[in-house]
Amino acid sequence: MSQTISEPTERAVQDQSNGPRMSDDQALEALRTMQLIREFESRTMQAYQRAKIGGFCHIYTGQEACAVGTIMSLEKTDPVVTAYRDHGHALARGMHPSACMAEMFGKLAGCAKGKGGSMHMFDRPNHLYGGHGIVGAQTPLGLGLAFACRYQLDVMGSGEKRVALCYLGDGALGQGAFYEALNLATLFSTPVIYVLENNGYSMGTALKRHAANADRLVDRAEAFGVRGVEMDGLDVMSLYEQFRPVVDDCRERQVPAFVDLKTYRYQGHSMSDPQKYRTKDEVEQYKEKDSIARLASQLMTPKDDGGRGILSEDDWSAMQKEIKDLVKEAMDFAEEAEAPGESELTTDVYANPQPNLSPQSVYGHGVKNPLL
Amino acid sequence: MTQRTLVGAINNALDIALETDPEVVILGEDVGINGGVFRVTEGLAAKHGRHRVQNTPLDESGIMGAAIGLAMAGMKAVPEIQFEGFLGPAYDQLVNHAARFRTRTRSAITIPLTVRVPVGGGIHAPELHSDSPEAIYAHHPGLKVVMPCTPYDAKGLLLSAINDPDPVVFFEPKRAYRSFKEEVPDEAYTIPIGEAKVVSDGDDLTVVTWGASVFQCLEAIDNQPDDVNIELIDLRTIYPYDLDTIAESVEKTGRCVIVHEAPRTAGMGAEISAAIQERCFLHLEAPVQRVTGFDTVMPYYKLELEYLPDAERIGKGISECLAY
Numbered sequence: 001m002s003q004t005i006s007e008p009t010e011r012a013v014q015d016q017s018n019g020p021r022m023s024d025d026q027a028l029e030a031l032r033t034m035q036l037i038r039e040f041e042s043r044t045m046q047a048y049q050r051a052k053i054g055g056f057c058h059i060y061t062g063q064e065a066c067a068v069g070t071i072m073s074l075e076k077t078d079p080v081v082t083a084y085r086d087h088g089h090a091l092a093r094g095m096h097p098s099a100c101m102a103e104m105f106g107k108l109a110g111c112a113k114g115k116g117g118s119m120h121m122f123d124r125p126n127h128l129y130g131g132h133g134i135v136g137a138q139t140p141l142g143l144g145l146a147f148a149c150r151y152q153l154d155v156m157g158s159g160e161k162r163v164a165l166c167y168l169g170d171g172a173l174g175q176g177a178f179y180e181a182l183n184l185a186t187l188f189s190t191p192v193i194y195v196l197e198n199n200g201y202s203m204g205t206a207l208k209r210h211a212a213n214a215d216r217l218v219d220r221a222e223a224f225g226v227r228g229v230e231m232d233g234l235d236v237m238s239l240y241e242q243f244r245p246v247v248d249d250c251r252e253r254q255v256p257a258f259v260d261l262k263t264y265r266y267q268g269h270s271m272s273d274p275q276k277y278r279t280k281d282e283v284e285q286y287k288e289k290d291s292i293a294r295l296a297s298q299l300m301t302p303k304d305d306g307g308r309g310i311l312s313e314d315d316w317s318a319m320q321k322e323i324k325d326l327v328k329e330a331m332d333f334a335e336e337a338e339a340p341g342e343s344e345l346t347t348d349v350y351a352n353p354q355p356n357l358s359p360q361s362v363y364g365h366g367v368k369n370p371l372l
Numbered sequence: 373m374t375q376r377t378l379v380g381a382i383n384n385a386l387d388i389a390l391e392t393d394p395e396v397v398i399l400g401e402d403v404g405i406n407g408g409v410f411r412v413t414e415g416l417a418a419k420h421g422r423h424r425v426q427n428t429p430l431d432e433s434g435i436m437g438a439a440i441g442l443a444m445a446g447m448k449a450v451p452e453i454q455f456e457g458f459l460g461p462a463y464d465q466l467v468n469h470a471a472r473f474r475t476r477t478r479s480a481i482t483i484p485l486t487v488r489v490p491v492g493g494g495i496h497a498p499e500l501h502s503d504s505p506e507a508i509y510a511h512h513p514g515l516k517v518v519m520p521c522t523p524y525d526a527k528g529l530l531l532s533a534i535n536d537p538d539p540v541v542f543f544e545p546k547r548a549y550r551s552f553k554e555e556v557p558d559e560a561y562t563i564p565i566g567e568a569k570v571v572s573d574g575d576d577l578t579v580v581t582w583g584a585s586v587f588q589c590l591e592a593i594d595n596q597p598d599d600v601n602i603e604l605i606d607l608r609t610i611y612p613y614d615l616d617t618i619a620e621s622v623e624k625t626g627r628c629v630i631v632h633e634a635p636r637t638a639g640m641g642a643e644i645s646a647a648i649q650e651r652c653f654l655h656l657e658a659p660v661q662r663v664t665g666f667d668t669v670m671p672y673y674k675l676e677l678e679y680l681p682d683a684e685r686i687g688k689g690i691s692e693c694l695a696y
Contacts, residue, residue: 054496054673106674117498117672133500134460135430174429175461202430204406210429277405342678349668 019245022072022237024310027299030072030236031311032319034064034292037088039320039327040097041267044087044104044118047331048271053104057118060088062266065291066197067092069239070165070261073247077159079127079145081138082167084119085197085265086131089167094126097330107337114340115348136175139194142166143181146192150254163191163250171202173211173220182224185256193250194221194258197233203269204277221258233261234291237298375553381523382412382488382544385530386450388560390420396534397442399426399435400452400488409454410490410549436462436487440470443483448534456491456543457500470539471514485539486530491519492583492633493680494547496673502546503670504583504634507643509541510611516565517610519543521586523556525608528563536565543610547584568614570621574601577694578621580644581631582607585681589631592686600694610640618644619651626657627696629689631681636664658696663689 022030041061048057060067067088071080082089090100095111103110104118112122121131129145132138146164153159172178173196185192196217202210213219218228231242239261246257264286268275296316301307376384389396398413404427407414417425428435432453439449453459459466470483493502510517518533518540520526526544533540571586572593579602581589586606593602603621607613622628628648630641645660663681671679 054676055498056501106672114674115672119498133498134458137461171430174431174434176431176433177461202401203409204402205404205427205429209427274406339674342675345666345668345671345675345678 019241019243019248022240024308026072026240027237027295027308028310030068030240031292031295031299032323033068033092034236034295035320036097036323036326037061037064037067037091038292039323040087040091040100040330043327043331044101045267045271047101047104047334052335053118054106055117055119056084057104057271058085058269059265059267059271060085062286062290063197063199063233063263064088065236065239065295066195066233066261066263067167069233069236070195070243070259072240073244074165075160075162077127078162079129079149079164080167081129081142081145081164082131083135083138083169083172084131084133085169086119086121090121090123090128090131093123093128095121095123095128097327098333099123101330101334102337105334105337106339107334108340108344109333109337113344113348115344136168136172136177139166139168139172139175139178139181140184142192142194143184143188143190146185146190146256147188150188150190161191161251161254163193163247165193165195167195167197169202170196170198170200170207170211170217171205173217174202179220179224182221182226182256182258186225189254190256191250191254192256193246194226194256196258196260197263198260199263199265201265201269201277204273204275206277217260218258226256226258228258228260230260230262233263234286234289234294236291236295373555373557376523376527376556377550377553378521378523378526378544379410379412379549380553381527381556382530383414383416384556384558385527385534386413386416387419389448389450389531389534390416390424392560393448393534395446396448396450397424397426398450398452399428399439401428401430401435401454403427403452408452410546412488412544413452432458432460432462433465436465437469439485439487440465440473440483443470443485443539444473444481446484448484448486450486450488450534452488454490455497455501456489456503456505459489459505466509466515466539466541467512471512474514474538482537483539484535484537486533486536486542487539488530488542488544490546490549491543492545492547493670493676494584496676497546498672499670502676504632504665506543506582506610507634507638507640510613510640510643514539516540516612517543518565518608519545519583519610520608521545521548521583521606523554525563525569525606527556528561529565529608531560532562532565535562540565543583545584548587551587563608566609566612566614568617569606569608570617571604571606572602574603574625576601576625577627577629577690578603578605578618578625579629579631579686579690580605580607580618582610583633585631585633588681588683589686591683592690595683595687596690602690613640613644615644615647615651618648622648622652623655626655627693628656629661629663629686629693631663631686631689633665633680635667636662637667639664658693661689661693
């Protein structure tokens, strides 16, 4: 083989925690949501392997701290948009696990009536604007959502100061749309925060092989006058403490920002990834820095030893058990939910029914002989 | 001769092209170590070197633009776009550049480009990963559009496409990628672009189709009574399409059913149907029938098989056309 397996990227992170400390309640909530995502994803993999979920399926395991630490820094009405590895964001934003699982099963009770599937999680009441399948294509959408926030406040005089969160993977750094969006973000002075979930791989291509000047990704944002910050995406408490001030600043001044979160995905790009591009050792090295194990340990360690001392072994087991049951319920719900009927083929294409859409009326029967 | 799948035959054609022509360069997302999203380029980077099987970032516009630049300089670029839906970001480069440079430069600069794109539904993937946009690209003068469905045809057409002096969009039906094997010669051979294949002979009715729908049509034809003889035409090239073969058949049978996965309105079926009535009007015994996908976004997998023309719907179309 003419290419060598890449080494783990160096993950130097600036230490600049200066925001509010995560409260004990918040820390427990973060642990609970991260564990919910992990359990949900492990069930998702099982369901996929049993052919209950169709198409492509991208697992979030390993990156839980990213969605949880950032979304915790938001207000409920701040819009969020992400790419296709989106189950974690949906759950962190408040989507019920049953609606999320049913969507992947293609059932009517899914968040989009089973029409979007794994890559297209939408939840308007929770201000989640997708789930998008084309790499990088969500980045101008984030800009537009932030533009709307500002316009509605400044021009229409409605609402409060809001920020939009737009996630992208490091693979999206190759797409031109992202740089068009960064340019507009500064030109229009829009409160959009681009959260780079930098898991080190663009599908099967390591960061250093797909991104020039990979050690200084923040320079890309700063070239457009967008403030760029690097953070450790594996430690949810420090992430929150650094990210929250960025949100507050963007909200207050209505300006954009770019945050490079160093993280890692334990599974392949999708469920059908042979993962020839990395070693098992590398994956194991990252699992040793697991964000959930780290947070649980921080919460269980007594205060005198530098931890929070707010979680016992039994509490943690009980929490895991409760989440396991919740996700099991979601699986059962998705399994038993009603499948869409043929008539669903022609709904939700236009506001009003159009001729020629119906499988029953036209296409099935074709041209009739008027003489017969 | 070797038994090969569609994937295997395409891999073999690319291997031959790289082996025999130093101007051939493959580029695309993960085409190197991983062998591309469907493993079509598996082993080629190891054998021919990573500069000839060039991994790229996720950057369809950049991939297409760079491939066109290579072609402008006289190279034979063979970019891979992972799914037909991902042609979106590359559309500008393909349509506004590649398709037009021969005209724009009065043939001073030409674009020997072969864009390989997996296409179509039937693998339980969602929209953007299951669409059939062949009519969109057939509508752009300057592009050729090819969609073989058998390993033998794919190898011959791919080698023709790579050696074609103009840009070719080479659609590969995902549903047929690994569905069966057939004998494929090990040596190089070509199948001309623009020639349809008569898959089965018949006097009663002509079925015109392409891509994975060929196999659904074969099943529908098998289900017909023994005394009904149907001529099945695999179009193979969507543009320039082989109207002569279609017209010759329809003049013989007087009846035609066109089958495609893409939505009906403004699909290739509309074009072919119009051309048949222009050319064969006095031979027609019945209106030309279309059995197609619906005018909807490709549905998620639960309804995928309701959307795609299957043997039952095709059979119904055939019966209607015969009964007219």
